[in-house]
Every structure is written in structure tokens, then in C-alpha cells.
Amino acid sequence: MATDHRPGLDLEALRVLTLVADLGSISAAARAEQISQPSASKRIQVLERQLGLELLDRRTRGAVLTAHGSMVTGWCRAVVEATDALVTGSQALSARAAEQLSIGASQTIAEYLAPSWLGEFRRRGGKPTVQLRVANSQGVIAALRAREIELGFVETPTIPSDLRSRRVAVDRLVLVVAPDHPLARRRNPVSRAELSTMALASREDGSGTRDTLHVAMEHAMAPAAVELDSNAAVKVLVSSGSYPAVISELAVANELRDGRLVEVPLRDVELSRSLNAVWRRGTRLGAAADQFLLTARPRRGRG
Amino acid sequence: MATDHRPGLDLEALRVLTLVADLGSISAAARAEQISQPSASKRIQVLERQLGLELLDRRTRGAVLTAHGSMVTGWCRAVVEATDALVTGSQALSARAAEQLSIGASQTIAEYLAPSWLGEFRRRGGKPTVQLRVANSQGVIAALRAREIELGFVETPTIPSDLRSRRVAVDRLVLVVAPDHPLARRRNPVSRAELSTMALASREDGSGTRDTLHVAMEHAMAPAAVELDSNAAVKVLVSSGSYPAVISELAVANELRDGRLVEVPLRDVELSRSLNAVWRRGTRLGAAADQFLLTARPRRGRG
DNA sequence: GCATAGGTATAGCCATAGGCTATGCCGCTA
DNA sequence: TAGCGGCATAGCCTATGGCTATACCTATGC
Known part of the structure; x- marks a missing residue:
């Protein structure tokens, strides 16, 4: 790299950390990753410096996670898995x-x-x-x-x-809106009749998601407000607060979990598939x- | 780096790719990331070479995702979010x-x-x-x-x-086992009486997870088979097939989704919290x- | 007790990944 | 036809990150 610029985390370092957590020593992690012990040691050091946290308690018999290290390792695992x-x-x-x-x-x-x-x-x-x-x-x-x-x-x-x-x-389509959308406040479920009149952000014609919805609604649907060709695009538009969407639970699991999107309960419609x-x-x-x-x-x- | 060794993905490159997807051009992504246009361009090239896929269709007016690029970008977003x-x-x-x-x-x-x-x-x-x-x-x-x-x-x-x-x-504790555990085949729900006799992998004393379970079971529980001080450790042990565990749904959402762990339905016990x-x-x-x-x-x- | 072994950090060397500027090429658009 | 916005290539340069060799530290064994 040329001039410095900000951190820039290293994926390998994250992986090494999880290995240290699993194997109990930096050396073992290094062996598992096919790198030398000093390299692994340094990578952890750099990571610690970047995060501003002590992650490992270096003992004479190996290295164990600190309390902070335990949290960080958990988050690292998510990154490594992804x-x-x-x-x-x-x-x-x-x-x-x-x-x-x-x-x-x-x-x-x-x-x-x-x-x-x-x-x-x-x-x-x-x-x-x-x-x-x-x-x-x-x-x-x-x-x-x-x-x-x-x-x-x-x-x-x-x-x-x-x-x-x-x-x-098994999958389920869900009606989702942005947290600040009026529907997010909604307590009583939305009925099929109501859903059929909504202007939704929709996947493109021919997509399984759209198929499923139309079949479940027996083709009684208002035309889509916008048509987009990826789940990601739909999510972005919904997040902006403009439109609701009916989308696979798989695609919005993370967003629902942390509240970036909100699920609106449905009453009359069976959207499992x-x-x-x-x-x-x-x-x-x-x-x-x-x-x-x-x-x-x-x-x-x-x- | 010294000698070559295998790929080693670059996190910044993944972030650049998502920016290109969002902004429609490599130049715009470079500006957003505060790096020069050639750097961004090269990063994408390296990523494409590492993955063996053409991710972008370079037009004169910008760059758009290829079909493969669209998939890869979705996965990149997961990494970036994590x-x-x-x-x-x-x-x-x-x-x-x-x-x-x-x-x-x-x-x-x-x-x-x-x-x-x-x-x-x-x-x-x-x-x-x-x-x-x-x-x-x-x-x-x-x-x-x-x-x-x-x-x-x-x-x-x-x-x-x-x-x-x-x-x-709202969270829910769930009974989980490895896919090859006998309980994974179980169709009819497990009763409270049955659960109370199971030797479980458990979180340590004083943890909220363990508290919740014991309160829900009115303290009628067989002693834990193993006690571990992190959700990650519990998951690893359960995956190995040795023991079932009762653990927060938040902690096992990914594993349940892709089948690395299996949820066993419960009958008599209310583990929502x-x-x-x-x-x-x-x-x-x-x-x-x-x-x-x-x-x-x-x-x-x-x- | 003292030596050994296994663990970790430091020092020093080197290759290269990756940054930047300058420049060329291409296809819209005015 | 000139210009502009976007992308890639070339060439230079730095510091990141790898490796080996070495020192240090503490259990453990003889």
C-alpha cells in the first residue's frame, strides 16, 4: 500500500482469531492456516491495535480469549461464515x-x-x-x-x-415496510382485500416470489408500483420508506431481526411455500x- | 506479502463492489471510498480474477452488474454487514x-x-x-x-x-440438536417432563439463558451434562452430536436456516422471553x- | 534444581500488493 | 467534430506482511 489511510481489516486475521479461539494457541492456529507462528502472532497484534482491544491473554501454555476477545470472536465468526x-x-x-x-x-x-x-x-x-x-x-x-x-x-x-x-x-413470504412507514404501527392484521389494493414494490414478472404471491391472491392484485429484478433492490426501496413489499422471509431475516424493516402481519392470506x-x-x-x-x-x- | 500463497480476499474490494452496484460506476465508488479510480478498478479486477467470474459489464457510461455479479454482490453485502x-x-x-x-x-x-x-x-x-x-x-x-x-x-x-x-x-429459547441426533427425527413435540430428564449442554450458572430455562421449568431440571460459558461453545458441542441444548433463537438462527442444527419442537414449555x-x-x-x-x-x- | 519443551514476541530481511499520477482509449452527447 | 465521462494500463514507490533466527518465559520432568 502507498500512503497510510484508515484501518482496512484483514479477513485472514479474523480467521486466525477464530482458530486461536478454537485451538487454544496462536501456534496451533498458525499451523492450521499454514503460516508461520510469527505471522499469526503479528496478525493478531495488528487486529488488536486496529480494534483498540486486547483480545488474547497470552499465557505460557497458550492463549485464551479475554472477555472482549470472546465478543469479538463471535462477530468474527459471522464474517468468516459470510x-x-x-x-x-x-x-x-x-x-x-x-x-x-x-x-x-x-x-x-x-x-x-x-x-x-x-x-x-x-x-x-x-x-x-x-x-x-x-x-x-x-x-x-x-x-x-x-x-x-x-x-x-x-x-x-x-x-x-x-x-x-x-x-x-419451507419459506414464507412476508409483508414488510420501513420502520417509519404508517403500516409499521399497525396492530391488527392486514386483510387480503386490503393487500390486493396496495401499490407494492415487486419483483419482476416470472420470478418465483411474484408467482407465489399472485397465486395466493388468486391474481386479484393491484398493479405493482415498481418492478425490480433483485431482492436487494426491493429491500433498498422498501427501506427508503416509499412502498411496502411482499418478499421472502429468507431475504429479510437480518433486517427484521435488527429492525431495519418491520413485518406487517397478514390475516387472510397463506404465503407459506x-x-x-x-x-x-x-x-x-x-x-x-x-x-x-x-x-x-x-x-x-x-x- | 512475501511468497505468494492462496487468494486471501480483500474486504475493501468487497465493499467497493457493493458501492459499484449501488452507484453505477467504478469512479463513483472510488470517490465514495476516498481512493483513486485506478485503485478501485484494480481491486475489482483482482476480485474477479480470484473468484474466476466476470462481475461487471463495463459500459462507456458506467458499469453494471452481470448476472454472476449480482449474486456475488448479494453475498458481499452479507460480509460487509457482518x-x-x-x-x-x-x-x-x-x-x-x-x-x-x-x-x-x-x-x-x-x-x-x-x-x-x-x-x-x-x-x-x-x-x-x-x-x-x-x-x-x-x-x-x-x-x-x-x-x-x-x-x-x-x-x-x-x-x-x-x-x-x-x-x-422478543426472544425464544429453542431446543436444538445436531441433524444426525435421534431427536432430530422426532415428529411429536417433546414434553416438559421429558425435557426435564435430558442431559443438556448448558450455559454457565448466572447466564440469562440458563435462568430463563430454569424459571420456565420451575427448577425441575436434570443437572447439566456440560457447562460452557459461551453460546459459540454450546453450538460447537451440539453440532458434534453429543448433546441437545436449549439456547436463544438469536444465537442459532443461521444454523437452523441452513440445517447445521435442527430445532426440536416443545409442547408443555413456554420459552419465549x-x-x-x-x-x-x-x-x-x-x-x-x-x-x-x-x-x-x-x-x-x-x- | 536444572534442563527441556512448548508457547510467544522481536529483529531484520525481502518480495510484492496495492496506492497514486499520468496517460490512452472508447463511445456517448452536445 | 470536439469534448467529456468512464475505464484500463503503465510506471513508480512505499510499507505491509511473509519468513527465519533468536530471545524470553514458565510449566514439567528427571
């Missing part, structure tokens, strides 16, 4: 065809679930490189029929009869596909 | 006293909610530096009485009468504290 999702997701996107296992997924699934599945698949010893193709639900089905992919994941409520399917997760794995009827899934499907199995509980 | 949480959280921990606003929070709240609140507080124009102290619920109450902090956040179900309180969020802001009765909250409290207001909806 980074791993980025890397595994990107790898799956860039994997050239002629690889072993090729899957397809619709937008929301690909963005919020696929990286976890890919990571878990590897962690469980899945050998083949997985190639991920992203399309809308119709696109996934088309790719399946064209035998370009072996396994697909779709959000659509309607699955053609030439495909077999299995539920792998299954996320399904789909494959060609009559085909026997390969071992890899089978294992992948197992990895993406549905969660239990209140789902 | 990083911001790390930074704001650390700043609040390191802020030296004699600062303007001093708050305290119990573990789970400090780890999973406080960083968001701090960020939101700043974003809304909150001027003062906030100092965050972490303790268990009793410690927070003690600090409040000792006037070391102005505002506290606790998980305890019981709040002393010399304090005023306001609910700021309010997370409360607390302050000294009779004291008028300062303007800053008041604004902070407003930021941490409860979310609506099915909460």
Missing part, C-alpha cells in the same frame, strides 16, 4: 461444465441457501465439484429438461408432472446428486 | 469512559443485537460515542445502580422494582439514551 458462503457460492458459479455434478436454482434459493448447502456438502466429504446455475424457476425446469443440469431447486408452487420433486425447505428439489421423472439420481439432496434436506421443528 | 457489526461492536467495547453515553448489555443481546443497534443509532445521526459494557444480567443491573451505565439491556425474566423497563425485543431495556427509576433518560432506546424499539409482526 466469506465462506461468498467463496463457495462463487466457486460453484465459476465451475466449468464437464464437471461432475450440475445443479440449478432459482434466485432466492441460490442466494440464501445454496452456499450453505455447498459448504455442507463439501464438509461431509462430497467429492465432485458442483456447478451452480442460477435462473428463475421456469429456467431451472427448462435446463432440467434439456439435461443441462441433473438437479434443480425451485420456488414455484406448481411443478410440471414430468418432474419428480421433494420438499427441501415449499422450496422443492426437482429432477427428471424416471431418471435415477447419481450418487453425488443423491448426496447433495440429502444435504439440503428439510429442517424440522416449527418450519 | 464486518460493520464487528467494527461498530468493537468500537463500542473500546470506547473509553468519560464518553457521552454508556450502556450495558447481557451476553446474548450484546453479541447479536447491540452491533445492529449501534450502527442504526449512528446512521440516524446519533452523535455521541456509545460505550458498551458486557456482563450477565445481574452485572448489568449492578452497573446501573452504581451509575456506571445509563441504560441497560437484560434477558432476565425478573426485573427489580427500583428499575424501570421497556420491552425492546422479553428482552428489556432497563434504567433507574426516577431518572430522566438523557437525550442520547432516549434516542438509543428508540432505535432499539421492538419489532412488530409475529414477534
